[in-house]
Amino acid sequence: MLYQWAEKNKMSERTQLVGDAIGCEIHDDTLIAGIGNEESGNYVLFQRSASDSKEDVWFEFDEQSNGGCDQLKHCKLANKRLTIEMKEPKAGVTYFDVALACDHEEVATLREQLKKIFSSSPGIIEII
Numbered sequence: 425m426l427y428q429w430a431e432k433n434k435m436s437e438r439t440q441l442v443g444d445a446i447g448c449e450i451h452d453d454t455l456i457a458g459i460g461n462e463e464s465g466n467y468v469l470f471q472r473s474a475s476d477s478k479e480d481v482w483f484e485f486d487e488q489s490n491g492g493c494d495q496l497k498h499c500k501l502a503n504k505r506l507t508i509e510m511k512e513p514k515a516g517v518t519y520f521d522v523a524l525a526c527d528h529e530e531v532a533t534l535r536e537q538l539k540k541i542f543s544s545s546p547g548i549i550e551i552i
Contacts, residue, residue, distance in 0.1 A: 438519040443506070446530040448463050448537035452475050457537040459506065459522055468508060468520060470541050477544045483508070483512040490515050496545075501538060504531055 443459035450456070453474045460467030466486055473479040484491025498509045506521040524531055535551055542549035 437513065437517065439517050441468065441520060441522045441543055442525050443468075444525045446524070446526050446534050446538050448533050455537065455541050457541055459524065459534070461499065468506075468522060470538065472541045472544075474540075479544075481541055481545060481548070483510075485514075485517070485520070498550070499538070499542070499548060500550040500552070501535060502550075506534075510515050 441459070442461055445458075445460045445462050447458045447460075448456065454471050455474050456469070456471045458467055458469040468485045469483065469491070480493035481496060482491060482493050483495050487544045492514075495510050495512070495514065496508065497511045498505045498507075504524040505524070506520075506522040506524060508522070510518045512518070524534070526534075538549060539551065
């Protein structure tokens with residue numbers, strides 16, 4: 425997984441992901457946006473309650489044990505690139521550079537879902 429690869433290759437803070445699959449949905453009152461690589465199984469995931477806009481954003485990568493609330497310092501979605509900066513290292517990673525290898529419609533869906541997820545935390549997300 426991403427963090428294992430980073431540790432193995434002594435990349436203690438920055439990692440890259442080619443996201444060739446985007447999934448956005450509302451499931452059991454939870455807004456979900458995920459970006460993954462189908463071949464490697466690596467992913468990043470954002471979620472928040474659909475009905476409680478004051479709830480913190482949950483972020484995880486590669487496995488649930490790498491998740492938690494109030495972890496994100498800044499995220500930026502520009503064209504087909506998503507960058508994610510965490511407040512503190514988690515499994516040795518603090519920065520993700522995600523190239524979105526998906527079509528325009530999937531990226532547009534991701535953009536709209538991230539706006540909803542971060543609606544109560546506008547200072548964290550930057551969408552260009």
